[in-house]
Amino acid sequence: MDQIDTPLDADTHLIRHRVEQLQLDYVHAIDDGAIDSWPGFFTERCLYAIIARDNLERGQELGVMRFESRAMLVDRATATQHAAVFAPRTLCHVLSGTSIEAVDENGIRARTNVAIYQTTADGDTLLLVAATYRDLVVEADGALLFKEKRVIYDTLRLPDSVVNPL
Amino acid sequence: MDGPQPDKGRDIFAATDTTRVPFRVYEDQDIYKAELERIFYGPTWNYVGLDCEVPKEGDFRRNFIGEREILMIRKKDGGISVVENRCAHRGAQLRQALEGNAGETLMCPYHQWCYTLDGDLTSMPFRRGFKGKGGFPKDFDMTKHGLTRLRVEALNGVVFATFDRTTPPITEDFGKHMLKYFTRVFNGRKLRVVGYQRQIIDSNWKLQMENLKDPYHAGILHLFLINFGLFRLDQKSAYYFDERKGHTVLMTERGTESDEGDYGGVKVAAPDFTLTDHELVQPRKEFGDDVTLAIQTLFPSVIVQAQSNTLATRHIVPKGPGSHELIWTFFGYEDDDSEMRTLRLRQANLMGSAGYVTLDDAEALEFSQLGLAAAPDGAAAVLEIDGKDAQSGDCLVTEALIRGFYIRYRDIMGFEKAQP
Numbered sequence: 023m024d025q026i027d028t029p030l031d032a033d034t035h036l037i038r039h040r041v042e043q044l045q046l047d048y049v050h051a052i053d054d055g056a057i058d059s060w061p062g063f064f065t066e067r068c069l070y071a072i073i074a075r076d077n078l079e080r081g082q083e084l085g086v087m088r089f090e091s092r093a094m095l096v097d098r099a100t101a102t103q104h105a106a107v108f109a110p111r112t113l114c115h116v117l118s119g120t121s122i123e124a125v126d127e128n129g130i131r132a133r134t135n136v137a138i139y140q141t142t143a144d145g146d147t148l149l150l151v152a153a154t155y156r157d158l159v160v161e162a163d164g165a166l167l168f169k170e171k172r173v174i175y176d177t178l179r180l181p182d183s184v185v186n187p188l
Numbered sequence: 189m190d191g192p193q194p195d196k197g198r199d200i201f202a203a204t205d206t207t208r209v210p211f212r213v214y215e216d217q218d219i220y221k222a223e224l225e226r227i228f229y230g231p232t233w234n235y236v237g238l239d240c241e242v243p244k245e246g247d248f249r250r251n252f253i254g255e256r257e258i259l260m261i262r263k264k265d266g267g268i269s270v271v272e273n274r275c276a277h278r279g280a281q282l283r284q285a286l287e288g289n290a291g292e293t294l295m296c297p298y299h300q301w302c303y304t305l306d307g308d309l310t311s312m313p314f315r316r317g318f319k320g321k322g323g324f325p326k327d328f329d330m331t332k333h334g335l336t337r338l339r340v341e342a343l344n345g346v347v348f349a350t351f352d353r354t355t356p357p358i359t360e361d362f363g364k365h366m367l368k369y370f371t372r373v374f375n376g377r378k379l380r381v382v383g384y385q386r387q388i389i390d391s392n393w394k395l396q397m398e399n400l401k402d403p404y405h406a407g408i409l410h411l412f413l414i415n416f417g418l419f420r421l422d423q424k425s426a427y428y429f430d431e432r433k434g435h436t437v438l439m440t441e442r443g444t445e446s447d448e449g450d451y452g453g454v455k456v457a458a459p460d461f462t463l464t465d466h467e468l469v470q471p472r473k474e475f476g477d478d479v480t481l482a483i484q485t486l487f488p489s490v491i492v493q494a495q496s497n498t499l500a501t502r503h504i505v506p507k508g509p510g511s512h513e514l515i516w517t518f519f520g521y522e523d524d525d526s527e528m529r530t531l532r533l534r535q536a537n538l539m540g541s542a543g544y545v546t547l548d549d550a551e552a553l554e555f556s557q558l559g560l561a562a563a564p565d566g567a568a569a570v571l572e573i574d575g576k577d578a579q580s581g582d583c584l585v586t587e588a589l590i591r592g593f594y595i596r597y598r599d600i601m602g603f604e605k606a607q608p
Binding site: 085088185 | 381384385386411463468518537540541550555
């Protein structure tokens with residue numbers, strides 16, 4: 023279990039700035055194809071889930087991906103690179119600003135909208151999902167990490183497979 | 189039958205058997221239109237949903253059969269009706285939400301024509317006009333202007349419907365073998381929806397169905413399955429057909445694979461790849477047999493999957509010759525304990541749009557469509573593995589199940605068999 027080892031700064035502007043920087047680092051790593059670095063954005067025990075908004079509104083937690091530990095994220099990153107067959111593609115995440123919804127002993131609750139575009143080898147770009155990140159961010163050893171990252175997507179009828187993490 | 193009549197009376201299959209499937213059937217617009225009429229709106233039972241999706245009177249859920257939109261509705265008497273989601277007046281879509289409760293009446297939002305939950309027309313505003321003027325003619329027969337009502341049969345909580353009066357009863361259509369395996373999963377226990385996934389896959393709908401009748405690919409393409417022994421071509425297995433060869437069931441048992449070092453020459457990219465968190469591939473036995481994977485394909489539109497503890501229906505919705513939607517309904521049982529509920533959520537990582545297994549499938553289907561669409565006239569798929577016919581068997585290195593699909597397909601499409 024990761025601990026919050028320093029009290030979080032009460033200055034919301036600073037918190038927002040730090041969380042937004044975390045989000046940018048996170049999406050740039052994915053967009054750059056640095057999938058091996060993806061698990062490093064999470065605490066050891068964590069939740070990463072990509073869930074259709076339609077499911078969640080019905081109280082159903084079923085996800086397109088659902089991982090409960092950093093080890094499972096490592097497995098996903100490895101399997102994607104070594105045990106999956108798919109056409110090459112790149113992602114481009116476009117983020118909104120982040121709103122800080124709560125700061126308490128559990129960490130920082132943050133909400134960020136994201137549009138994720140996918141481009142094929144032939145250069146065709148489509149909007150893969152319109153989604154919202156619902157995150158729980160904690161501080162460990164001076165760095166911010168995701169303890170929970172839920173990607174709640176509106177795009178119920180996905181236009182393509184989800185290969186890389188979102 | 190109305191509609192396009194491509195090649196009626198003339199066989200587009202070159203051989204008397206189905207070892208060659210002309211690529212035209214995957215891309216020809218007229219053939220596609222004829223498939224909708226003769227197969228989806230013809231004498232077949234199409235998947236509609238699970239009856240637990242509409243528990244209360246007036247509950248509805250919107251879905252598709254072929255390209256037609258339908259509503260599955262819970263009636264007052266506890267039964268289920270299936271009607272087309274289209275007003276009999278001017279053709280407007282009645283319901284836009286995916287699901288909801290209609291109360292006692294289905295009302296069209298456009299001119300407020302109202303129907304019973306069975307689809308009978310009950311009222312229209314200004315039926316008698318205004319101050320003696322306007323209104324409907326006196327001989328307007330409301331009984332002739334109801335919604336299109338489909339024949340419905342539910343089998344242990346699974347709802348099917350057909351547009352055709354001549355479709356045989358579902359138990360007869362499925363046959364003994366199919367019923368036996370259908371009731372392995374749908375065994376009367378009350379069902380519970382775990383969640384949905386939906387995805388557009390840019391391939392012809394038949395390629396989706398064929399893919400689940402193609403164990404050869406599953407033991408080669410899916411390195412994840414091979415690596416963890418979840419599915420291999422050298423495992424103990426069995427597959428069966430119905431009499432008309434359109435339905436199939438295929439089962440394998442994990443842990444029965446051969447010890448021989450060589451695996452048929454399959455190139456495994458990362459033979460030492462292992463999982464650091466093994467929870468994902470540790471299933472719990474839940475049926476009274478040793479089968480760890482059972483895939484049932486029911487002609488024309490649904491696949492029932494039981495891979496470890498992920499149970500799901502995969503519903504195929506055609507979207508033109510070159511595209512289809514796949515709707516996954518992951519389900520469990522009402523009385524699942526909390527451990528099983530967690531397992532079903534966790535193992536869902538294997539399946540769906542990002543699934544460790546099915547991700548490869550969606551990609552391969554699109555590779556197929558892209559490849560065959562550019563093929564010259566007369567080119568065809570070659571299906572000669574394990575003979576030329578379609579008989580039940582126990583060796584997974586086979587294309588018999590796909591050949592069976594095309595026996596049924598050729599028959600229902602009315603393509604006359606070529607003379608030997």
